[in-house]
Amino acid sequence: MWLRCLKVKLLVDRLFEQRSLPKADFIQLLENRDEETSNYLFSLASAERDRVFGKEIFIRGLLEFTNYCKNDCLYCGIRRSNRLAERYRLSAPEIMEACQEGYDLGFRTFVLQGGEDPHYSAGYIAEIVREIKASFPEAALTLSLGEHPLASYALWHKSGADRYLLRHETRNASHYAFLHPKEMSLNNRINCLNNLKDIGYQVGCGFMVGSPGQTLDHLAEDLLFIKELKPHMVGIGPFIPHKDTPFGTHPAGSVELTLFLLGILRLMEPSLLLPATTALGTLDGFGREKGVLAGANVIMPILTPAKDRKKYLLYDNKICIGDAASSCRFCVQRRMEEIGYNINVSRGDHPEYRI
Ligand code: SAM
Ligand code: FES
Numbered sequence: 001m002w003l004r005c006l007k008v009k010l011l012v013d014r015l016f017e018q019r020s021l022p023k024a025d026f027i028q029l030l031e032n033r034d035e036e037t038s039n040y041l042f043s044l045a046s047a048e049r050d051r052v053f054g055k056e057i058f059i060r061g062l063l064e065f066t067n068y069c070k071n072d073c074l075y076c077g078i079r080r081s082n083r084l085a086e087r088y089r090l091s092a093p094e095i096m097e098a099c100q101e102g103y104d105l106g107f108r109t110f111v112l113q114g115g116e117d118p119h120y121s122a123g124y125i126a127e128i129v130r131e132i133k134a135s136f137p138e139a140a141l142t143l144s145l146g147e148h149p150l151a152s153y154a155l156w157h158k159s160g161a162d163r164y165l166l167r168h169e170t171r172n173a174s175h176y177a178f179l180h181p182k183e184m185s186l187n188n189r190i191n192c193l194n195n196l197k198d199i200g201y202q203v204g205c206g207f208m209v210g211s212p213g214q215t216l217d218h219l220a221e222d223l224l225f226i227k228e229l230k231p232h233m234v235g236i237g238p239f240i241p242h243k244d245t246p247f248g249t250h251p252a253g254s255v256e257l258t259l260f261l262l263g264i265l266r267l268m269e270p271s272l273l274l275p276a277t278t279a280l281g282t283l284d285g286f287g288r289e290k291g292v293l294a295g296a297n298v299i300m301p302i303l304t305p306a307k308d309r310k311k312y313l314l315y316d317n318k319i320c321i322g323d324a325a326s327s328c329r330f331c332v333q334r335r336m337e338e339i340g341y342n343i344n345v346s347r348g349d350h351p352e353y354r355i
Contacts, residue, residue: 012040026220026223038263057336057343059106060110063090065090067313069116097305101325102303103136109139109142112142113143122148147166162201163233165233170218197229204231206235210252211239233273236277255283281320292341301329
């Protein structure tokens with residue numbers, strides 16, 4: 001027993017020194033983790049995060065501006081086949097109004113996230129980007145709009161978008177095919193991520209923990225892919241079933257494993273922007289606090305207008321859907337202060353991008 005624990009601690013030490021591990025060692029580490037090694041990992045990861053960012057947690061205002069989606073990802077509550085989803089989309093003035101509210105609450109990063117909704121042409125998105133950047137020049141803008149042609153990504157970047165979040169979902173092609181309809185491909189997703197990097201965005205990839213069919217082998221492949229891509233942000237959160245999807249009865253992912261992976265990611269890349277996600281807070285009342293204590297340094301309170309919040313349901317029992325933007329903002333601040341951290345209201349760029 002103690003020998004196994006010692007071996008796992010040695011793997012954590014090696015990860016700390018080398019910032020990565022061979023695939024077989026990542027699998028060993030994940031397979032044999034226990035409470036003691038998790039705590040050891042979290043203490044190293046927290047120290048690394050504090051060394052780079054201090055006791056500061058960046059906040060981003062998350063604006064979920066459309067839940068129409070032309071895609072049909074099998075795990076997602078806003079997939080096009082979910083006829084029970086009540087659809088909404090925000091107009092450009094509504095988006096501006098929500099950003100203004102966010103700005104007044106101190107947010108200096110807005111994240112525009114939505115399904116892949118053809119209602120918003122590339123030109124229309126570019127106009128919205130320009131308007132946000134003209135009205136709030138000192139704020140950063142992150143887009144999370146899914147897969148698009150290189151030309152659209154380039155246009156949005158030229159219009160002022162700073163960052164782009166596109167979770168790769170899984171680096172394993174057969175696992176990807178298990179989670180997605182046949183018209184979607186892992187190759188396209190990876191090409192999009194490479195294009196976004198080449199254009200000059202601060203780029204985020206990521207995956208769900210405990211998605212249907214996921215193995216430790218897949219997770220090791222995800223970690224090695226992240227090492228190779230060198231993204232500026234990584235979004236991971238537990239899979240949570242949505243009752244009106246094909247995976248509606250599949251068990252949710254593990255909070256404990258998600259925290260362990262956050263710790264690993266922080267040791268792999270100390271300056272990573274690493275959110276403690278809403279999904280983590282949904283499965284555990286203190287999930288976001290635990291995420292920060294495991295190594296995360298970003299929280300994304302929701303800015304979506306009250307009338308539509310309840311409709312952006314990727315999974316069941318999502319938190320914060322009954323709250324106003326201001327209550328989430330101050331709730332997150334209080335929660336962070338209670339664990340010894342402060343909310344940082346600057347743009348919160350990746351260290352490589354700081355002016
Ligand atoms: N359409 C954009 C895209 O594809 O990147 C952004 C929206 S998409 C709904 C955002 C992320 O939600 C996905 O990348 C996925 O990882 C996550 N997600 C979807 N369904 C989920 C579920 N049931 N549980 C947890 N996370 C989920
Ligand atoms: Fe929304 Fe706490 S963050 S209520």
